[in-house]
Amino acid sequence: MTRYFEDIEEGDVYELEGRYDVTTEEVKEFAEKYDPQPFHLDEEAAEESIFGSLAASGWHTASMCMRLLVDDFLEPETSMGARGVEELRWIRPVHPGDTLRVEVEILEKRPSESRPEVGHVRTKLTGYNQHDEPVVAWTALGMTRRREPGVDAADGSED
Amino acid sequence: MTRYFEDIEEGDVYELEGRYDVTTEEVKEFAEKYDPQPFHLDEEAAEESIFGSLAASGWHTASMCMRLLVDDFLEPETSMGARGVEELRWIRPVHPGDTLRVEVEILEKRPSESRPEVGHVRTKLTGYNQHDEPVVAWTALGMTRRREPGVDAADGSED
Numbered sequence: 001m002t003r004y005f006e007d008i009e010e011g012d013v014y015e016l017e018g019r020y021d022v023t024t025e026e027v028k029e030f031a032e033k034y035d036p037q038p039f040h041l042d043e044e045a046a047e048e049s050i051f052g053s054l055a056a057s058g059w060h061t062a063s064m065c066m067r068l069l070v071d072d073f074l075e076p077e078t079s080m081g082a083r084g085v086e087e088l089r090w091i092r093p094v095h096p097g098d099t100l101r102v103e104v105e106i107l108e109k110r111p112s113e114s115r116p117e118v119g120h121v122r123t124k125l126t127g128y129n130q131h132d133e134p135v136v137a138w139t140a141l142g143m144t145r146r147r148e149p150g151v152d153a154a155d156g157s158e159d
Numbered sequence: 160m161t162r163y164f165e166d167i168e169e170g171d172v173y174e175l176e177g178r179y180d181v182t183t184e185e186v187k188e189f190a191e192k193y194d195p196q197p198f199h200l201d202e203e204a205a206e207e208s209i210f211g212s213l214a215a216s217g218w219h220t221a222s223m224c225m226r227l228l229v230d231d232f233l234e235p236e237t238s239m240g241a242r243g244v245e246e247l248r249w250i251r252p253v254h255p256g257d258t259l260r261v262e263v264e265i266l267e268k269r270p271s272e273s274r275p276e277v278g279h280v281r282t283k284l285t286g287y288n289q290h291d292e293p294v295v296a297w298t299a300l301g302m303t304r305r306r307e308p309g310v311d312a313a314d315g316s317e318d
Contacts, residue, residue, distance in 0.1 A: 034222035038235050050239055050302075058241060059222045063193035066218055076197050080209055082217060084248035090241065143209075 002077045004147035005109065005119030014104040016072040020064045022056060024096040030060040055093040061100075061136050062088065065127040068102040080118060080143035088138040092129070099130040107139065116149035161236045163306035164268065164278030173263040175231040179223045181215060183255040189219040214252040220259075220295050221247065224286040227261040239277060239302035247297040251288070258289040266298065275308035 001007075031040035035057035038045030046054040056064075070079075094100070105124040112118035121144050127136040160166075190199035194216035197204030205213040215223075229238075253259070264283040271277035280303050286295040 030222075034226045036226075036229055037233065037238060037240075039240070045235075057222075057225070058243075059218065059225055063189075063216075063218045063222070066216070067193045067195075070195055074196065076204075079196060081196075081198070082249065084217075084246070085244070086246065087243070088245075088247060089243035 002075055003144075004078050005111070005121065005144040006147050008106055008109055008119075008121055008144065010106050010108055012106045014073060016068055016102045016104065018068040018072045018101070020068055020100040022064065022094055022096050022098045022100065024054065027054060027056045027060065027096050030063070031057050035059060051093040051095075053093075053095055055095055058090040058136070061090065061094045061127065062138070064094075064100055065102050065125060065136060068100065068127075069104070069125065072102075073104055078145040080145055082143065083141040085141065086139040088136075090136055092133055092135045094129065094135050098135075100127050100135070102127050109144075111146065111150045112143075117146055119144045119146050161234055162303075163237050164270070164280065164303040165306050167265055167268055167278075167280055167303065169265050169267055171265045173232060175227055175261045175263065177227040177231045177260070179227055179259040181223065181253055181255055181257045181259065183213065186213060186215045186219065186255050189222070190216050194218060210252040210254075212252075212254055214254055217249040217295070220249065220253045220286065221297070223253075223259055224261050224284060224295060227259065227286075228263070228284065231261075232263055237304040239304055241302065242300040244300065245298040247295075249295055251292055251294045253288065253294050257294075259286050259294070261286050268303075270305065270309045271302075276305055278303045278305050 028041055039049035039051050039055055040057045043054050103126045107124055108122040110120050112120055121142045123140045123142055125138055126134050129135050187200055198208035198210050198214055199216045202213050262285045266283050267281040269279050271279055280301045282299045282301055284297055285293050288294050
């Protein structure tokens, strides 16, 4: 059953089943491309940093959680991208050997006022490590397709 | 000259010189790993999406801008990571063939109250394409090393 905007309920919580194993190789590969700071690339430098040991780039951590979200929550028929993110927090460092999982909570939904096929959904995502400690969290401003494009769009205003 | 917390001035704007060429190969490679939604992977699916043509994952766009920031702004001697990000907005789609550049504005700085070697710096980053259109923006909650660890830390409170 494809989940459309109409099927989403404020307050619903989804505990996604996927797990992401963080490896040294991938932490360094991501950092070399996108965030080549010493504490993401070099064990010795990381030990002297506030991270304590080699730590994934925050953007890498977000990307790994995004993968879990795409695999187990977003659907190609209804996911329409996101306008942005609020309150992204890197709560704890993510290290090689960690295993990540994701929880999603639906905070708010409302139909787009300008695009009849679009519903806006505000979602809180929290990523946890294998000790059930939160490591990252953000609020996504996502767009989800409506099963029945709405009459709410009559005014044509932007939103 | 290494830029320490003391050298950063609120209101300063840095136009970074680096440029990032967005390629089809890299857009698909990132998407396959971290955001395998059809509009990031497949030209035909992207044409039918709100993006109009193949578009980089928003996390990829952020990561490419991060690379420009690391290359031309952050310094290994003084960059201490970030606690998070506010108001991340994917303003326009980023497509293969685009070239990205980054501007940084210092919004606010204050010494940490708990860690004498740390200064908090709130920074607005904006990524532009080759048409000088903003494509992404966020406010980073960064930490920068102080040249002279501060006496402000006397109360030992957390911040």
